[in-house]
Amino acid sequence: MRNKLAIVLTLLLMVVLYSCANTxxxxxxxxxxxxxAIPDCTECHTNSWGALNHRAPDFMGKHRFYAxxxxxxxRSCHQEDFCTECHTRKDEFKPSEKLSDEPLRTLPHRGxxxxxxxxxGRINPVSCVKCHGRQNNERCALCHH
Amino acid sequence: xxxxxxxxNSCTGMLVxxxxxxxxxxxxxxxxxxxxxxxSFSGESTTLLRMRTxxxxxxxxxLYDYLRLTMTDIRSDGSSVDFYLGAWGRTDLVDKIGDKTxxxxxxxxxxxxxxxxxxxxxxxxxQFITEGVATERIDGLYLRNDFAYGIGxxxxxxxxxxxxxxxxxxxSSYQAGTVVYGGRISQENKKYYTVGLSALKSKYDGxxxxxxxxxxxxxxxxxxxxxxGGHSNYNYLxxxxxxxxxxxxxxxxxxxxxxxxxxxxxxxxxxxxxTTSALTxxxxxxxxxxxxxxxxxxxxxxxxxxxxxxxxxKRYNYDQSGQAFSYGGKAVYSLPDDYSVGCxxxxxxxxxxxxxxxxxxxxxxxxxxxxxVTIDATDVTYDKQQIGITDSFxxxxxxxxxxxxxxxxxxxxxYSQSPxxxxxxxxxxxxxxxxxxxxxxxxxxKSEK
Numbered sequence: 001m002r003n004k005l006a007i008v009l010t011l012l013l014m015v016v017l018y019s020c021a022n023t024x025x026x027x028x029x030x031x032x033x034x035x036x037a038i039p040d041c042t043e044c045h046t047n048s049w050g051a052l053n054h055r056a057p058d059f060m061g062k063h064r065f066y067a068x069x070x071x072x073x074x075r076s077c078h079q080e081d082f083c084t085e086c087h088t089r090k091d092e093f094k095p096s097e098k099l100s101d102e103p104l105r106t107l108p109h110r111g112x113x114x115x116x117x118x119x120x121g122r123i124n125p126v127s128c129v130k131c132h133g134r135q136n137n138e139r140c141a142l143c144h145h
Numbered sequence: 146x147x148x149x150x151x152x153x154n155s156c157t158g159m160l161v162x163x164x165x166x167x168x169x170x171x172x173x174x175x176x177x178x179x180x181x182x183x184x185s186f187s188g189e190s191t192t193l194l195r196m197r198t199x200x201x202x203x204x205x206x207x208l209y210d211y212l213r214l215t216m217t218d219i220r221s222d223g224s225s226v227d228f229y230l231g232a233w234g235r236t237d238l239v240d241k242i243g244d245k246t247x248x249x250x251x252x253x254x255x256x257x258x259x260x261x262x263x264x265x266x267x268x269x270x271x272q273f274i275t276e277g278v279a280t281e282r283i284d285g286l287y288l289r290n291d292f293a294y295g296i297g298x299x300x301x302x303x304x305x306x307x308x309x310x311x312x313x314x315x316x317s318s319y320q321a322g323t324v325v326y327g328g329r330i331s332q333e334n335k336k337y338y339t340v341g342l343s344a345l346k347s348k349y350d351g352x353x354x355x356x357x358x359x360x361x362x363x364x365x366x367x368x369x370x371x372x373x374g375g376h377s378n379y380n381y382l383x384x385x386x387x388x389x390x391x392x393x394x395x396x397x398x399x400x401x402x403x404x405x406x407x408x409x410x411x412x413x414x415x416x417x418x419x420t421t422s423a424l425t426x427x428x429x430x431x432x433x434x435x436x437x438x439x440x441x442x443x444x445x446x447x448x449x450x451x452x453x454x455x456x457x458x459k460r461y462n463y464d465q466s467g468q469a470f471s472y473g474g475k476a477v478y479s480l481p482d483d484y485s486v487g488c489x490x491x492x493x494x495x496x497x498x499x500x501x502x503x504x505x506x507x508x509x510x511x512x513x514x515x516x517x518v519t520i521d522a523t524d525v526t527y528d529k530q531q532i533g534i535t536d537s538f539x540x541x542x543x544x545x546x547x548x549x550x551x552x553x554x555x556x557x558x559x560y561s562q563s564p565x566x567x568x569x570x571x572x573x574x575x576x577x578x579x580x581x582x583x584x585x586x587x588x589x590x591k592s593e594k
Contacts, residue, residue: 084231
């Protein structure tokens with residue numbers, strides 16, 4: 001009985017919240033063409049979107065937080081293929097191999113990574129888990145059983 | 146045995162999905178002129194041929210193709226339906242890589258409806274979900290909507306999309322769940338903050354729980370110059386906090402940007418549901434009972450025209466290898482779409498021999514008419530010898546040629562000298578072809594077509 005009441009009340013609240021909602025969706029495509037260079041959002045936005053400034057030196061470290069709270073916004077400029085260059089389930093190219101003509105990008109694993117990974121993997125294994133923890137690990141299994 | 150079986154199943158599944166998609170794509174393409182909507186179809190195919198010789202002198206010549214398709218239907222009420230697909234495949238022209246002469250992956254394939262109001266979204270198919278505690282690729286359903294008072298909610302349910310090379314014949318610790326679901330509820334004030342609460346649960350076929358996690362996230366921007374955010378994630382199965390990760394960025398003037406970050410991770414909780422053997426708490430090297438702290442700071446100065454100067458510092462405190470400091474800087478001179486040069490220099494200073502080295506990188510890229518030329522070199526010199534070698538060096542040269550705005554050709558050569566490969570050359574040729582039924586004059590970046 002109590003459970004039922006709680007469910008009914010929650011549904012009712014949802015309906016009220018739903019019918020009173022009135023925000024404009026983030027545009028499907030960002031209204032201004034920002035080109036292909038890494039953008040400085042503060043050039044055009046003085047509001048909170050400026051925080052997503054991609055030129056900030058710590059943006060790469062922070063993009064995961066923004067992706068988890070404001071993914072709609074990313075979608076207005078990035079299709080999924082963009083994220084998939086680095087966030088793959090299974091791939092045989094390092095991002096830096098596919099994007100060898102974009103040295104300004106902050107790509108993981110530049111250079112000879114088979115040597116360096118033994119060091120990075122010990123010092124910060126948590127960062128590797130994000131991409132290799134449950135996926136993109138078929139190659140690792142060749143040496144790590 | 147069982148593994149082969151499931152592999153086969155997923156391959157057939159993929160083929161069916163691929164064929165279905167191709168069929169859907171072609172029907173949509175042919176019926177396109179009949180539809181009254183603002184409809185477009187575009188895609189990109191990148192073909193790559195890789196050339197290399199393995200340590201045992203096998204020459205490998207794998208041929209790859211990466212395909213991206215987008216179908217868009219914008220309705221007069223401002224709503225839209227899009228279909229996105231990304232996939233790659235490989236065939237080996239000479240010796241085979243591993244035990245298969247062909248391989249591939251369906252990276253994403255989903256249909257998404259977006260309404261002009263309240264960010265209402267419905268997406269079905271294989272997609273990459275990032276909602277608070279969840280960063281998951283699923284075959285399933287994703288919903289999101291904004292409600293009144295700045296409240297927003299999202300939910301997803303589906304099959305997990307993972308790779309499990311060690312799943313059979315090994316300990317169950319290397320096996321992942323098959324279904325995953327969860328969601329996030331948030332409340333925001335566009336001007337000042339967003340707070341979120343998210344949860345995720347993943348189960349095995351039998352109903353046993355594989356993962357159960359919850360997270361709180363925060364994004365605060367009280368004034369234009371300050372931005373603070375982060376999250377704390379909790380693991381219900383190990384009854385412990387997986388991580389607390391926060392950052393603070395500050396731009397005192399438009400030419401100076403400062404950032405700090407702090408992360409505290411409990412390895413026993415964070416690595417509990419990882420299935421890659423090197424990264425599980427079962428790897429004795431990683432000492433699961435310990436925690437790890439990372440503190441970092443960055444600064445950038447853009448006061449000189451076309452120049453960006455950056456400095457960064459990180460301190461790792463990890464009971465396994467003691468403390469380590471990494472610090473360095475980067476200088477870049479760049480005229481966008483024309484010419485860029487840059488160099489970076491980093492020092493790693495830690496307790497263990499392995500953790501004392503210098504890393505240098507230098508690069509330059511230039512556009513000359515229809516050509517672009519890039520050179521990029523990285524060198525790591527270790528204070529003490531590693532496996533008889535004190536140096537690891539790699540340099541890549543790349544040339545691209547834009548035949549027309551639909552076709553681009555490129556070739557790369559990489560030379561490396563390292564503890565793993567004494568001397569190695571690798572080559573790559575690449576052709577990128579873009580196609581569309583109609584040119585839509587809309588914004589976005591290269592990756593939004």
